[in-house]
Amino acid sequence: MMLKKIICSSLLLMLAAASAQAGIIRGKAEGGKLLKKSPAVVYLADVKGDFIQPAQNPTMDQRNMTFIPHVLAVQTGTTVDFLNNDEVRHNVFSPSKEKYNLGTWPRGEVKPYTYTEQGVYNQLCNVHPEMEAFVVALDTPYFATTDADGNFEISGVPEGEYTVKVWHEKLKFIKQTAVVPENGIVEASLQKRGR
């Protein structure tokens, strides 16, 4: 059953290739309400190369006792600016991978952190234990975060065959193969794995 699903999905990816634009993988991840609460990160695995860093640092804000966004995907080497926009002091630390603790600071101040190792960083505040977010650092620039309906789009992908993987804090997905033509859009339907 599972194999059948994978074969169908791969066929769909290949057949849906169109020639409208160069190197775009777009599609939808199934996940229902869970994706409304917490987006998934769709990425192309094992893509080697020297990639340009984003010109502007992405921001992880803290407001009304919440990290915003809940999931932030970045390329390794990217510096994330952690901002406190709340009325109370917040801390920023992660027990994952590189393990960091940027300290505790009041409203209006920003502290940067540069992610060098690929992985999922559980983002926590030691003043407010219920606050949680995730920074997903990837060795590739080819990734996207799903919207509330599970839609995603990865653009600027060079021609080739790729493994499409998905990370989500609760759901597990079946990896897929995507063949990206020289010019065109590849449609992908990402399905959950297991129970």
Added chain:
Amino acid sequence: MLRKISLTVALIVLVGGFFVLNSENGYSAKRPVGEQSQAQTPRKASSVAAQRNILSGMVTDPQGFAIAGARVRIPGLDDFLLTDELGMFQRLLVEPWLQHVEVFVTAGKEGWLNGGARSNPLQRNIRIILQKVPDFDDPLYQTMITSPISSRIQRSQRDCANCHTTHMWEWGASKMGKTVRNERVLASYKKLQKTISTRQANTCADCHAPIAAQKAPGQTDLAWAFSGGNLSNGIECDFCHKIRDVQVDNRSGVQKIESNRITLGRGMMSPILVSGPYDDTVNMVMAASYNPLYSKSEFCSACHQNAVSLPENSSWDPNSIYPEADQYPLYEDGQVVPDQWTYQEWLEWQNSLPENAENKGQQCQDCHMNWTKNMMPYYRYVVSGNVRRSMGTERSPKSIYPHKFEGATPSRLTGSVNLQVQSMQEEGTLSVQVGVTNVNAGHRLPTGEHSRNMILLVSAEDEDGSPLDFQDGSVVPAWGGFGGGKTDYAGLAGKGFARITVDGNGTINVPVWQAAAIQSDNRIKPAQTDLSEYKFKVPEGRDEEIFFITATLIYRKSFPENDADMGWEPEEIIMKEKTIESGDGGL
């Protein structure tokens, strides 16, 4: 607050324009123009301006004796002054919005009722008189009942909820507001009554029904309190805020607190004596007294630290389980068995931290009386409605203590742990290492009742979801449940985290009141990591495949055996779940 200041500023501009104008010309408001000499003018000008911007004064008792170490504050502001040995204080009014208006200044000190005095731009030197809190506790005092249900009968003008509506609803929905009417507690109590002496059983009410128990500490029947002997649903406002001191020892609740249950004056308008963390609350309704104990863990130790005494000449060796036990008096050289031990766990964590550690000094209230996402938006007054205008103090949210007392909620449990999963695959075996770290709790995980436990489950499967056979490694112990039910995990790959008691016959996991000792305690200390290892069999010829390893950490309120015995549905919360791919393929 802003409206108040604006109105006052407007008033000063209209009425006091004369003074401002003359001050600029060097004339004091009290002296006619003609009395000033030209030579004096420049010096007088700066002097008056300076005086207007310097708030100074003295804090004394009614007889005029200085009170040193009193906290002097403009209500609602973060900064405060301490009076010197002569009771004196001085503060520059650097805030422009305060320089031309009347400013109310308060003072508070432990053991004294907060006081206040007004200072206007022409008279910045003030005297604040504090009254001593009567050193008396009236056992016949009728504690005010605020419980949302029972107060329908009792509600009167002297109800805390009339002004502190938000706090009342927060508290009413919290576990602290339902300690008496908790069906599980009552069922446990009835079971307890059958197995031990009434005297031991009656310590339950000391924390769960303290108003009733305060009349007879250690001798109050919780079932009586539940069935109507106590109109309260839980730990009432007027009970907690009458506490003056807590002895940190292993007795329960009301046995170790000192209260000030008194009525000041007579009639409905007599002020209600209330102790709390604010030194700037001064009004006609409450006789408030600043008490720093309310923002310290020692306050919580009243009910979150106790132990069961062993029979005379009986003891066990707590150092065999807790190597640091001989450094702490609460272990009582093994003559007691730990019951509620959260305060001691917190204390050991705090003492292990270096002086410059970020969490040094963090108290129970800093986490459990703090804001959460579901309380948004922030409120700035601890009183509601019209009272805000007449008596409210606008505060920064960081100086407000919401009264929801959140503990083991799903979001808190999730944020308190981290799972690390690593794998290595070679010669037909998938080796897995799982680390569970207590990253955000200032006590062990789990904590509280000895029945609280955590289960770690570890599994591996292929891409089709077919499980790999577990070969070797840690397994969930017998207390994880053998009944074959969906929440019985004994024998599965994984681990259990709990404090395990043992009685004199060697039977383990007995209720703490029947225990002779603690046999083991592997609950995870703050910032500590527990590591465990597992091996799964990779089917022949499939060494090149990728497998998926999942670690799941589950919080359980009670042991399965106890759930079955009591007829309770198991209560479980998934704290964290993490799935990785074997090799380097996953994130």
